[in-house]
Amino acid sequence: MKLAYWMYAGPAHIGTLRIASSFKNVHAIMHAPLGDDYFNVMRSMLERERNYTPVTASVVDRNVLARGSQEKVVDNIVRKDREEHPDLIVLTPTCTSSILQEDLKNFCDRAQIDSKGDVMLADVNHYRYNELQAADRSLHQIVQFYLEKARKKGELPEGKTEKPSVNIIGMTTLGFHNNHDCTELKRLMADLGIEVNTVIPEDASVNDLKLMPRAWFNLVPYREIGVMTADYLEREFAMPCVDITPMGIVDTARCIRKIQAVINAQGATVDYEPFIDEQTRFVSQAAWFSRSIDCQNLTGKKAVVFGDNTHAAALTKILSREMGIHVLLAGTYCKYDAEWFTNEVSDYCDRVLISEDNAEIADAIAQLEPAAIFGTQMERHIGKRLNIPCGVIAAPIHIQNFPLGYKPFMGYEGSNQLVDLIYNSFTLGMEDHLLEIFGGHDTKEGITKTMSAESNLGWSRDGLAELNKIPGFVRGKVKRNTEKFARDRNIAEITAEVLYAAKEAVGV
Known part of the structure; x- marks a missing residue:
C-alpha cells in the first residue's frame, strides 16, 4: 500500500453522488462517518448552487x-x-463505512416498504473503483432500473421519434465545463436538424428515462461517464452509439460524419458535408487561426499533456495535427482504460504515460522541459514550481475552472475556446524577452526544475549568484546538468568554479 497525498480521481461514493445529485428530484443518502460528508460543501461551492445539494x-x-x-x-x-x-x-x-460489511441491500428493501418513492442501493465496489468508474456504473444502474421497471409495466413507448433524435449521455454536476459543453452540443444538434430526446443525468427526471429508446442514436461525448449506459441500450434496444468526442475541428467533423452515417442507416437521407465545410472554412475561427502567422509562431513548440482520457486525448490530437505543436508526452490517470488512451494518442506524441503518481508526472515534466503544460490543477501547481505555463484542461479542478461566462470545449465554438487556451498558455518570444529585460516575475533565487527530492547537493553563495545570471528560460537545464556533473564527481557543494567546469565539460 502506498500513501498518496494527491488523488486525480476521488473515491467511488463521490461518483455515485455526482450522478444522483445531477438528476431532478433524486435524493442520496450517504452512509458514512463524519469526515466523509464533504460532498455537499464541495458541490455547492464549485457549482455555485442556489439550492441545497440533495445529499444527506x-x-x-x-x-x-x-x-x-x-x-x-x-x-x-x-x-x-x-x-x-x-x-x-x-x-x-x-470506503470507510464499507468496512462494516453490512447488508445495505436489505436496508433498502426494508425502507422501500414505507417509502412512496423508489429506493436503490448504489451497487459499486468501493475498493476496486474510483469516482469516474463509479459514476459510470451508477448511471447505468439507474437507467437499467427504470427501463426494466417500465418494461414490466408495459410503459415502454414503441417506435422511434418522427424526426432524427439523440440522447446525450454523461453530462453531470462537477464535470469539467459539462454545462457549457451540453449547451454547445444542443446547439450543434439543432443546426443538424436533430431533436434532443433526453440529456442524462444533468437536470433529467428518472421518470423520463423510459423515453430513451425512442431516440435514433446515443451520443456519449465523454469517455469516462456514459459508455456502460450506451452499451446497455445498444444490447437491449439496438440503439447505435456515437462515441467520438467533438473537440477540435477534425474530431468535430468526424463526429458529425458518424452521426450522418448512423441516421442514414435508419432510412433518412441527410448530408452534413456542406455544414462541415461552412463551419470549418468560414464560421470557426480555429481553422483560420491555425493557418495564421500567430499560430505559425507556435509550430514546433514542445508541450506535455496530462489529464483524464477524454480531454488529454483530444488536446493531444489538436496540438499535434491542428496546430503543429510537438507533444513530448501525453498521459492519463485513467489506468483502467489505458489501452483506449494509448490507441488514441500514440501516433501524435513521443511518449505515452499512464500513471496516478503525481510525483512521476512531475519528474517527467521536469526532465522534458516543455514550453507549456496542458493538464489538471496538479500539473498547474507543478508548472508554477517549474516556471512553465500551464493550461488546465481536465479535472481535478478549482473553482476558477467553473467559469460564469460561456466556455464550451466541444463543437465549433469549443474549438475557438481551445485555441485561445492553447495560444495563451504559451509564453511567447517577446514576453520572454521583456521578462529578461525588466525582471518581471522571474526573480526567484536559484529556480529549480527538479521535482523529486533526491538531490542532496548544496549551492554556495557565489555559485547561486552565477546561476542567477543565466537567462530564466535555460536556467533550470543548466542547474540540472551542473548538479549531474557534480554528482558524478562526488562534489557536495556547487561553487562558481564548479559551474564553470561543468560548462566546459558538458556545454551547459
Whole structure:
C-alpha cells in the first residue's frame, strides 16, 4: 500500500453522488462517518448552487458501531422520502463505512416498504473503483432500473421519434465545463436538424428515462461517464452509439460524419458535408487561426499533456495535427482504460504515460522541459514550481475552472475556446524577452526544475549568484546538468568554479 497525498480521481461514493445529485428530484443518502460528508460543501461551492445539494449523511458513530446501522439508515431514508418526496433515493456507503460489511441491500428493501418513492442501493465496489468508474456504473444502474421497471409495466413507448433524435449521455454536476459543453452540443444538434430526446443525468427526471429508446442514436461525448449506459441500450434496444468526442475541428467533423452515417442507416437521407465545410472554412475561427502567422509562431513548440482520457486525448490530437505543436508526452490517470488512451494518442506524441503518481508526472515534466503544460490543477501547481505555463484542461479542478461566462470545449465554438487556451498558455518570444529585460516575475533565487527530492547537493553563495545570471528560460537545464556533473564527481557543494567546469565539460 502506498500513501498518496494527491488523488486525480476521488473515491467511488463521490461518483455515485455526482450522478444522483445531477438528476431532478433524486435524493442520496450517504452512509458514512463524519469526515466523509464533504460532498455537499464541495458541490455547492464549485457549482455555485442556489439550492441545497440533495445529499444527506447517515452518520456512522459509536452508537451505530455498537448496535448496527439498519435502524438509523432505514429511518433516514423514510424520513427523507416523507420530507422531500423524491422520485428516487439512492443509498451509498463510502470506503470507510464499507468496512462494516453490512447488508445495505436489505436496508433498502426494508425502507422501500414505507417509502412512496423508489429506493436503490448504489451497487459499486468501493475498493476496486474510483469516482469516474463509479459514476459510470451508477448511471447505468439507474437507467437499467427504470427501463426494466417500465418494461414490466408495459410503459415502454414503441417506435422511434418522427424526426432524427439523440440522447446525450454523461453530462453531470462537477464535470469539467459539462454545462457549457451540453449547451454547445444542443446547439450543434439543432443546426443538424436533430431533436434532443433526453440529456442524462444533468437536470433529467428518472421518470423520463423510459423515453430513451425512442431516440435514433446515443451520443456519449465523454469517455469516462456514459459508455456502460450506451452499451446497455445498444444490447437491449439496438440503439447505435456515437462515441467520438467533438473537440477540435477534425474530431468535430468526424463526429458529425458518424452521426450522418448512423441516421442514414435508419432510412433518412441527410448530408452534413456542406455544414462541415461552412463551419470549418468560414464560421470557426480555429481553422483560420491555425493557418495564421500567430499560430505559425507556435509550430514546433514542445508541450506535455496530462489529464483524464477524454480531454488529454483530444488536446493531444489538436496540438499535434491542428496546430503543429510537438507533444513530448501525453498521459492519463485513467489506468483502467489505458489501452483506449494509448490507441488514441500514440501516433501524435513521443511518449505515452499512464500513471496516478503525481510525483512521476512531475519528474517527467521536469526532465522534458516543455514550453507549456496542458493538464489538471496538479500539473498547474507543478508548472508554477517549474516556471512553465500551464493550461488546465481536465479535472481535478478549482473553482476558477467553473467559469460564469460561456466556455464550451466541444463543437465549433469549443474549438475557438481551445485555441485561445492553447495560444495563451504559451509564453511567447517577446514576453520572454521583456521578462529578461525588466525582471518581471522571474526573480526567484536559484529556480529549480527538479521535482523529486533526491538531490542532496548544496549551492554556495557565489555559485547561486552565477546561476542567477543565466537567462530564466535555460536556467533550470543548466542547474540540472551542473548538479549531474557534480554528482558524478562526488562534489557536495556547487561553487562558481564548479559551474564553470561543468560548462566546459558538458556545454551547459
